[in-house]
Amino acid sequence: MEKKSKYNVAVMGATGAVGQEMLLILEQRDFPLDRLVLLASKRSAGSTMKFKGRDLLVEELKEDSFKDIDIVLASAGGAVSKHFAPFAVKAGAVVVDNTSAYRMDPKVPLVVPEINPADIQKHQGIIANPNCSTIIMLVPIHPIHKINHIKRIIVSTYQAASGAGAKAMQELETQSRDVLAGKKARKEVFPHQIAFNLFSHNSAVKEDGYNEEELKMIKETKKIFHDEKIAVTVTSVRVPVFRAHTEAIYLELTNKPDLDKIRKALMNAVGVRIVDDAGKNYFPMPLEATGGDDVLVGRLRLDLSNPHGLWLFVSGDQLRKGAALNAVQIAEILCGRSAS
Amino acid sequence: MEKKSKYNVAVMGATGAVGQEMLLILEQRDFPLDRLVLLASKRSAGSTMKFKGRDLLVEELKEDSFKDIDIVLASAGGAVSKHFAPFAVKAGAVVVDNTSAYRMDPKVPLVVPEINPADIQKHQGIIANPNCSTIIMLVPIHPIHKINHIKRIIVSTYQAASGAGAKAMQELETQSRDVLAGKKARKEVFPHQIAFNLFSHNSAVKEDGYNEEELKMIKETKKIFHDEKIAVTVTSVRVPVFRAHTEAIYLELTNKPDLDKIRKALMNAVGVRIVDDAGKNYFPMPLEATGGDDVLVGRLRLDLSNPHGLWLFVSGDQLRKGAALNAVQIAEILCGRSAS
Numbered sequence: 001m002e003k004k005s006k007y008n009v010a011v012m013g014a015t016g017a018v019g020q021e022m023l024l025i026l027e028q029r030d031f032p033l034d035r036l037v038l039l040a041s042k043r044s045a046g047s048t049m050k051f052k053g054r055d056l057l058v059e060e061l062k063e064d065s066f067k068d069i070d071i072v073l074a075s076a077g078g079a080v081s082k083h084f085a086p087f088a089v090k091a092g093a094v095v096v097d098n099t100s101a102y103r104m105d106p107k108v109p110l111v112v113p114e115i116n117p118a119d120i121q122k123h124q125g126i127i128a129n130p131n132c133s134t135i136i137m138l139v140p141i142h143p144i145h146k147i148n149h150i151k152r153i154i155v156s157t158y159q160a161a162s163g164a165g166a167k168a169m170q171e172l173e174t175q176s177r178d179v180l181a182g183k184k185a186r187k188e189v190f191p192h193q194i195a196f197n198l199f200s201h202n203s204a205v206k207e208d209g210y211n212e213e214e215l216k217m218i219k220e221t222k223k224i225f226h227d228e229k230i231a232v233t234v235t236s237v238r239v240p241v242f243r244a245h246t247e248a249i250y251l252e253l254t255n256k257p258d259l260d261k262i263r264k265a266l267m268n269a270v271g272v273r274i275v276d277d278a279g280k281n282y283f284p285m286p287l288e289a290t291g292g293d294d295v296l297v298g299r300l301r302l303d304l305s306n307p308h309g310l311w312l313f314v315s316g317d318q319l320r321k322g323a324a325l326n327a328v329q330i331a332e333i334l335c336g337r338s339a340s
Numbered sequence: 341m342e343k344k345s346k347y348n349v350a351v352m353g354a355t356g357a358v359g360q361e362m363l364l365i366l367e368q369r370d371f372p373l374d375r376l377v378l379l380a381s382k383r384s385a386g387s388t389m390k391f392k393g394r395d396l397l398v399e400e401l402k403e404d405s406f407k408d409i410d411i412v413l414a415s416a417g418g419a420v421s422k423h424f425a426p427f428a429v430k431a432g433a434v435v436v437d438n439t440s441a442y443r444m445d446p447k448v449p450l451v452v453p454e455i456n457p458a459d460i461q462k463h464q465g466i467i468a469n470p471n472c473s474t475i476i477m478l479v480p481i482h483p484i485h486k487i488n489h490i491k492r493i494i495v496s497t498y499q500a501a502s503g504a505g506a507k508a509m510q511e512l513e514t515q516s517r518d519v520l521a522g523k524k525a526r527k528e529v530f531p532h533q534i535a536f537n538l539f540s541h542n543s544a545v546k547e548d549g550y551n552e553e554e555l556k557m558i559k560e561t562k563k564i565f566h567d568e569k570i571a572v573t574v575t576s577v578r579v580p581v582f583r584a585h586t587e588a589i590y591l592e593l594t595n596k597p598d599l600d601k602i603r604k605a606l607m608n609a610v611g612v613r614i615v616d617d618a619g620k621n622y623f624p625m626p627l628e629a630t631g632g633d634d635v636l637v638g639r640l641r642l643d644l645s646n647p648h649g650l651w652l653f654v655s656g657d658q659l660r661k662g663a664a665l666n667a668v669q670i671a672e673i674l675c676g677r678s679a680s
Contacts, residue, residue: 156496156588158538158577177520180513196581197627198498200639200653205618209641231645235588235653237498240580241536248496248575278545287537299540301549305571313540313575
């Protein structure tokens, strides 16, 4: 992309949970903006959103919305990206797509800036932002992978409502109020009650028994790590938490894990913060990951029955590092900022 | 134990969450009772509890509380069992102990009636009831273990507040109300906020990095299965759910798993109910396990990257099968009823 001092950025799906977070992050990180264009469906067009104290008008997303736009941050759903991204690319923009539409397309780089920033430069107009659970898993295990090759990942997730959007977060709140008031929980977004309950992830289950969320984590890990051989298996679960995903990750490493070396690697890693105080029983929690940029990692311990086994327990903000922050970081690298 | 038509039963810790559930289960299963004695700490003594429509007085637990008692169902904490169980045994009673006090004592059988009922007959006055998470894990995997020996278990838990007692369930409710009202969550029972949050299990963490809950699951599995070689590793997590524990269980089996055979084995197993409808995205949930006797099991699927790997997702009522029901079932076998 042509280097400038300031860029025209369009946020596609600006009014959604991730879109809102993108605005916040562009502001917090003082992104070099010339013009910021907010795009959304016809339903949301005409409303305003705050940015740096000013009210910005939300415009209707159209095929000709991308004139003079340098970067599109897209987060309006897979079908919307599928349709509109080619128009943005034709108009000369680079699309950082936060949906699953292009992630496994071999022509599209799939990027976590802390892991494979060099892949950004291979783009042909579209760069894909990985699935939230994938990002939150890979950021803390990549520093380990670099010093002791990971052969197998067995992971169980504890995923927040936010992954299903702003309405799902609202549903958790409304249902919780209703249940506490002795009323029946009404289901609109999720297929099952989320308040004071949990359930296997609500994405479609495929023939092999895996749901789409699990398959994303399996496939995307191989693509981001450039490692088709890494074995990954997942159970994805939705829990009554608002907006940070937690994961219990079991790794099988090539060599016997050295906990001191692994701790040191994590301490020096960007995007990771160790929270691992056994004496105080203080480890990563979604409440503390919420609103932060780092993926919290703790409960580092060996498998007492497998000399190559290692556990970790991680938590990261689904809307920030799991989505909006990762996309903005990619955009920053496009603009020539170094990865951070 | 001497066979009678009716037995004198004492419930130690009758007013606690598990004690209350024991009363309910003794009533529901029409346990052959002559006298039912409710024992609790001095603080709770003098109150009354309902049983079959009658008010029963709660008596203070004392060293001489066990005269003419046949069976003691103990659930008043490890220290209380450690002190009082020997007095009960001396008075001629058999103690079914729901605490961790005697579980790993080689002279004390550790029993899940669906798995190792024969061990009951080896008792020397005390029979231990396993940890709730252990029971809920082992009931659904034992039918698999019988047809295809389990070599390794890697499990992540989603444990309800009830495991920490009635006050912890109250804390989940109170904190949830406070958070929804925009107030700060007050912590009394748990070290961290449980409402809309989750955290690594609140039991003490040992030098090897495992907490007591995890070590219980590891050690108790070996004892109940009579298999010192089975490899077990665990991450235990507390989630904002009231009273059923859920577990994502990964098994490594001796032979390639045959899903049809495994499903058949589970269908024929006592204490297990298959909930596994991929089309409807309908699998075990704590809300549906609550109040029931069966451990729900679903998400049966192979590991796409390991021909010997198998996942299951299970949920069981922590207060019933995880505690009170299992203890009453042991008592029933002591009384000559067959395991069911």
